Amino acid sequence: MSKRLDINNSGGTYPVLIEHGLRFRIEEEIRRVCPDATTIFLLADEKAAAHHLDDVMSSFSAAPHVILIPQGESSKSFDELERVLTELLEHGADRKSVVAALGGGVTGDLAGFAAAVLLRGVSFVQIPTTLLAHDSSVGGKTGINHQAGKNLIGSFYAPNAVLYDPAMLATLPEREWRSGFAEVIKHSLISRAGLLEWLYAHVQDPSDLQEDALEELLYRSIQVKADIVQEDEFEAGVRAYLNFGHTLGHAVEAEAGYGGWTHGEAVALGMLAAMHLSRMKLEADVPLEKVEQLLKSHGFQTSLPRSFNHEKLLKRMMHDKKTEGGNLRFVLLKELGEPELVPVDPEMVERAMKEVTADD
Amino acid sequence: MSKRLDINNSGGTYPVLIEHGLRFRIEEEIRRVCPDATTIFLLADEKAAAHHLDDVMSSFSAAPHVILIPQGESSKSFDELERVLTELLEHGADRKSVVAALGGGVTGDLAGFAAAVLLRGVSFVQIPTTLLAHDSSVGGKTGINHQAGKNLIGSFYAPNAVLYDPAMLATLPEREWRSGFAEVIKHSLISRAGLLEWLYAHVQDPSDLQEDALEELLYRSIQVKADIVQEDEFEAGVRAYLNFGHTLGHAVEAEAGYGGWTHGEAVALGMLAAMHLSRMKLEADVPLEKVEQLLKSHGFQTSLPRSFNHEKLLKRMMHDKKTEGGNLRFVLLKELGEPELVPVDPEMVERAMKEVTADD
Ligand SMILES: NC(=O)c1ccc[n+]([C@@H]2O[C@H](COP(=O)([O-])OP(=O)(O)OC[C@H]3O[C@@H](n4cnc5c(N)ncnc54)[C@H](O)[C@@H]3O)[C@@H](O)[C@H]2O)c1
Ligand SMILES: NC(=O)c1ccc[n+]([C@@H]2O[C@H](COP(=O)([O-])OP(=O)(O)OC[C@H]3O[C@@H](n4cnc5c(N)ncnc54)[C@H](O)[C@@H]3O)[C@@H](O)[C@H]2O)c1
Numbered sequence: 001m002s003k004r005l006d007i008n009n010s011g012g013t014y015p016v017l018i019e020h021g022l023r024f025r026i027e028e029e030i031r032r033v034c035p036d037a038t039t040i041f042l043l044a045d046e047k048a049a050a051h052h053l054d055d056v057m058s059s060f061s062a063a064p065h066v067i068l069i070p071q072g073e074s075s076k077s078f079d080e081l082e083r084v085l086t087e088l089l090e091h092g093a094d095r096k097s098v099v100a101a102l103g104g105g106v107t108g109d110l111a112g113f114a115a116a117v118l119l120r121g122v123s124f125v126q127i128p129t130t131l132l133a134h135d136s137s138v139g140g141k142t143g144i145n146h147q148a149g150k151n152l153i154g155s156f157y158a159p160n161a162v163l164y165d166p167a168m169l170a171t172l173p174e175r176e177w178r179s180g181f182a183e184v185i186k187h188s189l190i191s192r193a194g195l196l197e198w199l200y201a202h203v204q205d206p207s208d209l210q211e212d213a214l215e216e217l218l219y220r221s222i223q224v225k226a227d228i229v230q231e232d233e234f235e236a237g238v239r240a241y242l243n244f245g246h247t248l249g250h251a252v253e254a255e256a257g258y259g260g261w262t263h264g265e266a267v268a269l270g271m272l273a274a275m276h277l278s279r280m281k282l283e284a285d286v287p288l289e290k291v292e293q294l295l296k297s298h299g300f301q302t303s304l305p306r307s308f309n310h311e312k313l314l315k316r317m318m319h320d321k322k323t324e325g326g327n328l329r330f331v332l333l334k335e336l337g338e339p340e341l342v343p344v345d346p347e348m349v350e351r352a353m354k355e356v357t358a359d360d
Numbered sequence: 361m362s363k364r365l366d367i368n369n370s371g372g373t374y375p376v377l378i379e380h381g382l383r384f385r386i387e388e389e390i391r392r393v394c395p396d397a398t399t400i401f402l403l404a405d406e407k408a409a410a411h412h413l414d415d416v417m418s419s420f421s422a423a424p425h426v427i428l429i430p431q432g433e434s435s436k437s438f439d440e441l442e443r444v445l446t447e448l449l450e451h452g453a454d455r456k457s458v459v460a461a462l463g464g465g466v467t468g469d470l471a472g473f474a475a476a477v478l479l480r481g482v483s484f485v486q487i488p489t490t491l492l493a494h495d496s497s498v499g500g501k502t503g504i505n506h507q508a509g510k511n512l513i514g515s516f517y518a519p520n521a522v523l524y525d526p527a528m529l530a531t532l533p534e535r536e537w538r539s540g541f542a543e544v545i546k547h548s549l550i551s552r553a554g555l556l557e558w559l560y561a562h563v564q565d566p567s568d569l570q571e572d573a574l575e576e577l578l579y580r581s582i583q584v585k586a587d588i589v590q591e592d593e594f595e596a597g598v599r600a601y602l603n604f605g606h607t608l609g610h611a612v613e614a615e616a617g618y619g620g621w622t623h624g625e626a627v628a629l630g631m632l633a634a635m636h637l638s639r640m641k642l643e644a645d646v647p648l649e650k651v652e653q654l655l656k657s658h659g660f661q662t663s664l665p666r667s668f669n670h671e672k673l674l675k676r677m678m679h680d681k682k683t684e685g686g687n688l689r690f691v692l693l694k695e696l697g698e699p700e701l702v703p704v705d706p707e708m709v710e711r712a713m714k715e716v717t718a719d720d
Pocket of ligand 2: 405406407408411431432433436463464465466467469489490491492493495496497498499500501502510511528529530531532533536539540
């Protein structure tokens with residue numbers, strides 16, 4: 001099977017192709033969307049490259065220039081951006097060059113930003129190699145980090161195409177798999193498209209995700225994100241719903257420190273807390289237990305260790321950029337698929353944290 | 361008197377206000393176009409600031425945070441961009457902040473790019489203080505230089521407003537005045553709007569440019585640029601006409617080396633050569649002698665010193681980014697106001713260089 005979505009944005013439409021074996025057709029697909037391409041540059045995450053670069057390179061009649069991106073969040077930096085731009089320019093980049101990103105969200109965010117600012121914008125193609133990148137490769141957010149915070153410098157810059165070969169996910173470490181799966185769950189909760197039911201029926205266990213089911217999962221989860229970013233390209237409204245689970249998630253991630261909790265693990269816990277809050281605050285009927293079970297069967301921790309200090313977590317949430325004017329604002333669910341931005345008083349947030357804290 | 365233009369682009373419309381004394385109303389005008397502005401940041405060219413910052417600051421009820429930009433082209437650098445972004449973030453920039461640029465093209469290009477990438481784009485206001493900035497502040501090109509060449513990194517990012525107080529031009533050194541006047545002449549040659557005739561009738565001499573005449577000149581010259589960028593926002597077509605005079609101009613500027621010829625002086629000579637070429641190649645009827653006289657009366661050098669090596673200039677032109685596929689392409693005039701992109705063989709370019717070379 002293979003799947004295709006077309007995503008509209010202010011600059012036009014771009015396709016998302018999802019297909020096992022697509023990595024052997026990369027050049028052809030790039031030239032289809034960029035027919036007057038001169039040089040193609042491949043910015044490749046070093047780990048993704050170790051597993052898959054040979055396959056991708058074999059799709060090219062003439063080898064593209066490859067720039068390896070060191071793995072890890074620290075590559076989303078000013079220094080790395082400058083290094084990449086210099087290498088692009090020194091190897092003859094012109095206005096019809098194409099920058100393609102082979103990797104996860106880190107490589108995609110960095111390469112997309114480089115493409116956005118090189119000669120005021122060159123063509124850009126995403127070749128995602130992580131599950132999380134089903135989220136990050138769609139919607140046109142690109143950028144780097146700053147010492148003052150994550151993703152503070154960047155552009156809205158849509159790709160010309162997203163070329164997703166799910167076969168490359170086979171080499172992903174389990175933790176990175178979970179990181180992406182948390183966003184799938186998130187998409188299943190904030191939309192009415194039936195993704196949660198589908199997950200229940202087909203993906204009780206990671207091993208259920210073989211060829212067709214994996215393509216279907218990516219397609220359905222990307223569809224949720226696509227619907228939202230098409231409605232709100234520049235994050236003036238409903239795009240905020242994509243932060244479901246992220247308010248407490250960010251706090252846990254930061255409080256745990258580097259290497260402690262991954263983003264996805266922390267967001268999973270954040271989503272559980274947000275569902276508790278939805279019940280408390282909105283008396284909402286939300287499938288909390290179902291989600292908890294789904295998370296467990298995919299290897300997530302579903303309770304917060306007692307070692308976390310709730311007061312410190314609260315303080316971090318208060319400083320979160322989603323807290324405008326001193327109010328704590330959460331994305332909650334009125335019901336499954338019905339997110340809403342709701343001011344919540346800190347005392348209630350503490351109660352929700354208690355709900356998700358381990359008993360012993 | 362005062363003048364206003366409204367410029368359309370893909371993101372909306374922005375006003376260009378031209379008015380003596382406008383510097384005393386900056387905050388009011390910024391808040392008019394950015395009604396929900398939180399903090400306003402003023403990025404100010406150090407020399408422009410020395411003369412005019414106090415006046416501009418007096419327009420604010422609460423003083424905006426000021427970041428001084430060292431004068432000169434070297435401020436359009438990666439390092440300076442990073443410094444500016446860090447200072448903006450450390451002083452509490454958020455998505456509703458406004459970055460205002462007080463200065464010439466250097467400050468405008470740098471500040472505009474910083475605004476474009478800060479939090480994926482914040483509001484941006486141009487407060488031009490040079491004559492050249494009537495050109496650079498309109499059209500949405502922003503960016504910095506790279507060791508590989510000028511303006512190679514940047515964004516198309518339109519301002520929310522251009523607030524032009526011509527009174528601030530009074531302190532501009534003569535050379536900088538000429539630099540901007542060359543672009544006025546260029547605009548007068550590539551459009552049918554009657555600007556050349558108007559200059560002839562009203563501006564035989566720089567001293568003719570008192571209040572109303574200066575506002576009128578800025579208005580008319582910006583109108584030419586506005587018409588072109590509105591037709592071709594992302595430089596896919598007619599925007600190339602703005603390079604009239606720039607092919608030889610860039611070569612002369614580069615060949616003369618730092619501090620030799622200013623951009624405007626070199627472009628003026630390039631325009632004369634391009635008019636010679638228009639006669640040779642297109643048998644065009646162009647007002648070469650009139651332009652030469654106008655340039656002279658404004659203090660321009662109208663012939664190339666014999667010390668310039670024509671072969672070296674030709675080589676530089678061949679490497680110019682406007683030379684696609686090895687062909688030398690010039691913007692020529694079919695007649696006054698009728699530019700066209702024309703491939704020209706190198707031998708004819710040499711003849712044109714001879715035409716503009718000094719006799720003794
Ligand atoms: N732009 C957006 O809209 C958006 C949305 C969500 C997240 N993000 C960003 O995405 C980033 C996280 O993305 P990510 O989780 O993909 O991280 P990542 O890019 O760091 O990849 C995770 C790890 O997996 C490795 N890897 C990648 N592909 C592999 C493969 N096929 N086999 C084995 N190892 C592989 C990488 O080397 C890395 O160590 C963050 O920086 C986040 O800010 C962006
Ligand atoms: N973005 C565009 O579309 C565009 C178009 C043309 C040129 N440019 C860029 O513009 C730059 C040139 O602009 P510029 O000529 O304004 O240069 P500039 O900004 O360097 O200003 C010229 C000099 O005048 C000084 N100055 C500025 N205002 C003054 C004032 N009121 N009184 C006294 N001194 C003052 C500055 O300190 C500087 O020394 C170049 O970097 C060029 O690439 C951009």
